[in-house]
Amino acid sequence: MSDRHFELLVQLNLEYYRKQAKHLHHAYTAGDTAAEARVADVLSDRAAERFLLSDAQFVLAQEHGFRTWAEFRSHVESRSATEERPVSRLMGIRPDIYASMADTLLVELHRDDPRALRRLRAYVPRHATATSAATAEPRDARLIIARELGFPTWQDLVSFTEKSRRELDVRRKRRRQLHREAEALLGGDTDRLAALNAEQADTLLHMLAGSEMIPGVRLGKGLGAPRAAVDVVLGKATDLDLPLTRAARFNRVEYVRLLLDAGADPGVRRWGITPLENAIYHDNTKVVDLLAEHGIVPRALWTYAACGRLDLVRACFGADGSLRPDAASARPDLADTGAGFPSRMPPTDDPEEIVGEAFVHACQHGRLEVVRWFLDHGVHPDVAPYLGRTGLHWAIPGGRLEVIRLLLERGADPSIRDDLLQTDADGWLRIAFAARPSDPVTQRLHDLIESRSH
Known part of the structure; x- marks a missing residue:
């Protein structure tokens, strides 16, 4: 499965848009209801008197946010011929x-x-x-x-x-049809699994990558099924990369290990996101470490920091302390997870913002030496490069006690509220540990935050 929507071009192409305008003009004059609605949205009743190809071009330009076709044409012609279109991060939403x-x-x-x-x-x-x-x-x-x-x-x-x-309806139907096979996999019934075809095997591996393969059976960090049974399915499957991306999200540590050993590609970008990015965003540090052993993809300052690779972080800066241009080849955005997070505002080229992104993800994964290095090199402990989330906000859900202590010692302000939840550090603690308020870690974190709040 491609991670690119079937209707999106690999690159911007003016001839494509000219054809789109001609198609809209033809559809409108033929009385197509959808085309009429698009035209009316831009031109109101004016098109009823006359609708030329130039009007169709104008509608297309307006739909892309431009005032005129000339401005839109100039925009398309000025973009890099190899620049990729973005990919949607959400699936199945009405x-x-x-x-x-x-x-x-x-x-x-x-x-x-x-x-x-x-x-x-x-x-x-x-x-x-x-x-x-x-x-x-x-x-x-x-x-x-x-x-x-x-x-x-x-x-x-x-x-x-x-x-x-x-597509989601088809996938759900396939999963329902494979309920018995899923039970066979979890129960180690290799004889039943021997009859699987490739499509069924691919679906089962994808199901095993989630938190629940069948209702009521929670899958944790372990493999979740007998190794012999999983090997049978692996031998019939044609796609290990999609399960890897999903397993990275659900913290299926041993399954990630097995998929990597079986040849899954840690650098693949499925659904617009790499397995490593998925693991980083979802606080799955053990999975991050596993994937990093096989290669850090994408290679950028923020991923190096999240992986705790201080050597690679340092290499992103020149002898004069300036940030190297390739350090920002990729930028983080929680919307990539498909978990309903709002997209960040478009990132800028400001080196402080780029460094801030790396810093907060180092805090998130408890990379103490990387965090200390950034602080020693002038990063403010309250930097919040996107969604208003400071290093404290990022470190709290994972219970990164030593990082939190360091941030507070360096002057981090626990009263700052983020843009997303509009809550301070103690509020983040209550949300993150709501299911275990009596956990000793919860109490230590609360005491630590409380001691710096007055």
Whole structure:
């Protein structure tokens, strides 16, 4: 399975968009309902009098956030011929959910909310210099939501969403059909598994990568099934990479180890994310360590820091202390997880922001020496490069006691609230450890944070 949506081009192509405009013009004149709705959204009733190819081009430009076809054409022609299109991070969400998100955003835009204005300027080119968001239109809000999810237009997002829901229904049906085979795998019934075909084997390996293969049977960090049974399925499967990406997310440590040993590619990017990125985002440090042994992908300052590779972190800086250009070849974004996180604002080229990203992910995974090195080289302990989350916020869910102590000793402010949950360090602690409030680690963290809160 490709990690790229079937309708998205590998690169921007002006001829493609010219053909799209011709297709829209033809569909509209033929009375296509969807085309009429698209045109009306931009031109209202004007198209009823006359709708030329130039009008279709204008509609296409507007759908991409540009004022005119000429501006859109210039944008396409100026982009790198090898620049890749973004990939959606979400699967199986109903289109009306996205529409509701756009409606909520439109209210914030009309209220001239500062963050909404920043999003408008970042994602709608014709509003790039706007000083107020109050005049934004519904299609502007929809375009922002589409762009934040990795799509160039609202139509692309809706098309992908509908296709992904169909695929998800097929996948769920296959899983239901394989319930007995899943039980056979968990129970070690190699005779039954010997009859599997390749598609069934691929599906079972994907199911085993999650937290529950069948309802009520929780899979932890162990393999979760007898090794002999898993070997039978591995011998019939054609795709080990997709299960690896999923297993990295669900902290299936021993399964990740087995997949890597069986030849799964740790550098593959499925669903727009690598296994290592998935493990980093989900606080799965043991999986991070396993994957890093086979190769750090993507190779960037923030992944080196999350993996605790101080040698590689240092190598990202020149002799004069300046950040090397290739240190930011990839940037973190929690929206990549597909877990419903909002996309960050587009990252800047500011070296402080790039270093801040690496710093907070080092805090997240308890990489004490990397954290100390950054602090010694001038990084502020309260840096919050995206989503307003400081190193403290990132370190608390994993119970990174030594990192938290170091941050507080260096002056970190536990009263800072993040943008996402709007809560301080103690609030993050209560959320992260809600299921185990009497855990000794919980109490030590609380005492440590409390001692610095006054």
